[in-house]
Amino acid sequence: MSAFTFNTTPSVVFGPGSIARIGEIAAARLGARVALVTDAGLVKAGLVTPALQALEAAGLAVDVFDGVVADPPEAVVHAAVAQARGFGADGVIGFGGGSSIDVAKLVALLAKGGEDLSAVYGVGIAKGPRLPLVAVPTTAGTGSEVTPISIVTTGSHEKKGVVSPLIIPDVALLDPDLTLGLPPHVTAATGIDAMVHAIEAYTSLSPNNNPVSRALAAEALRLLGRNIERAVHHGDDREARGAMLIGSMLAGQAFANSPVAAVHALAYPIGGHFGVPHGLSNALVLPHVMRFNASACEPLYAELAPHAFPALEGRATGAAFADALAELSARLGLQPRLRDVGIPQDAVPMMAEDAMRQTRLLVNNPRPVALEDARAIYEAAW
Template sequence: MNSFIFNTTAQIVFRPGAAGDLGPLASGKVGGSVLLVTDPGLRKLALCDPALASLKSSGVTVTVFDEVEPDPSFATVMSAVELGRLSAITGVIGFGGGSSLDVAKLVALLCGSGEDIENAWGVGNAKGPRLPLVLVPTTAGTGSEVTPVSIVTIGGDEKRGVSSSILLPDIAVLDADLTLGLPPHITAATGIDAMVHAIEAFASKNANNNPLSKMLARSALQLLGANIERAVEVGRDRAARGAMLLGSMLAGQAFANSPVAAVHALAYPIGGRFHVPHGLSNALVLPHVLRFNASVAAATYASIAADAFPHLASVSDEEERCAAFIEHLADLSARLGLQRRLREVGIQQDDVASLARDAMKQARLLVNNPRDMTEMDALEIYRAAW
């Protein structure tokens, strides 16, 4: 068995209504003055209010930064850092989707250490220390509450990341009640995102791919595959929502240690340049990347096919089961009402060449892909997706 390292969030709280008890859960860790990082939509919906009230009743002074946008910019990160420094914060709470959680991670790092972010980009370069950090996801997709990665947008369209175990939070609070009001299209896109995390983690050729990540990826696919359609169709189903939130977290733990690959590498330019939500960007290229990989990874994909779609266990031939798995994933996106073609999200055929060039910049992800990918390969995949 290969040697490996497995890191994850120190404490995980999974309970409906837990966000309303954030004060008792987190105050001992974050100290007396915190910055709560969220987005304007959640603030307007008052989704943060029970958490804010709980923190204040526990004697915590809360400063709210609610300017996080989708695909957050580096400028947004630095605005939050400046507010945190002015407020002399002792801890950070991220409350929201993956964008808010990613911003919160970098705020905790930069306010806690003062290090130069230019030296932190990439894998294992952040030195820390960071401030105490608590993350509260409001979508079931990114798994950011258990991953050591923060992705932000640089210069308008380039995705850049910091990946370091320092960014893993002290506490993750999973409250399914926070996801009950998610619109169907967001539920669908974030759910597919979580499934991509599990699939890519399981198949990753990263040297740190390990039995724990594989086990977690399979468990995630079982939960996500069984509940995603119900969560989209009946959004107030707390059991389905909880299963999706747990599945997303398990997938996050898997890919945090066995990193994702070409699906994400090709999705990032779509999101960065055309502002397509990350989960949908993944869904648009997923079947096409898997078909490309199938020549070397058919047995791998076949081994997890029945986790997501149990009836595929009856398909005995590995190549046939792999092909069926890929087609079922494509059909699932369609059943969930997601766009299936790049042209449907405003991307022109003339854009695919530049997308392929940009995808090649994601070398930290492409090295994990089961099959080596060239720029020409990426171009053909984008063409197939168009």
């Protein structure tokens, strides 16, 4: 067994209604002045209100930044950091989807340590220190509440990552009630995103791929695969919502330590250039990347597939696994092809070139991806 390192969020709080505990958690962990990072939609929907009430009841001063948008650009990060510094924040809460939590991670890092955002892109570059950080996910998808990764969209539509154990949150608070109102399409896309995390972590070529990550990935895929349709089509089912949240978190723990690969590398240009949500971007290329990878990791796909699709037990192949995932996406109502989300075929060469710049991801892919391979995958997905 090879040596490995496994890092994750030290404390996980789970349960329906657990947002009521945010006051006591913040008072113990974050200090007297709390910067809460979220988006305007969640504020308008009233989801943030119980958190604010609990924080204020605990005697904490709270400043809300609600300017987060999907695939947050650098300008949003700079604005959130400046607001937190101006407020004199002692701690940070990321409340929302992966974008809000990703921005909160960088607020905690940059508001305290004074580093420049442009200087911390990459793996292990950030030096810190950072402010204490609590993450409260309202989607079951990114697993950002337990990962050392924050993704930012640069001015050139390219996505860059800050990757460092420093930005792993101190507490993840998972309340299924916060996800009950999530629309079906968002539930589906974020759920497939979490499944991608599990699949890519399990098959990653990373030298840090390890038994802990693989065990978590398998359990994540079991929870996600067996609950996603219920969560999408019966959104008020707390059991399904809770299973999705835990599955997403476990997948996050897995890929935080055994990093993702070509699915994400090819998804980033789709979101960066055409504004397609990240989970849907992953879903659009997932089966095609898996068919490309099958010759290199057929036994691993055969092991993993029955966790999500019990009917594949004893007859799982890479192709069958990819087909089952494509069929699942269709049942969930996700668009199946790049053309269906408005991407022109003549964008394929540009997207392929951009995908090849995601070297920190492509190095983990079970099969080497050349430029012509990326083009062929996009063509198949178009």
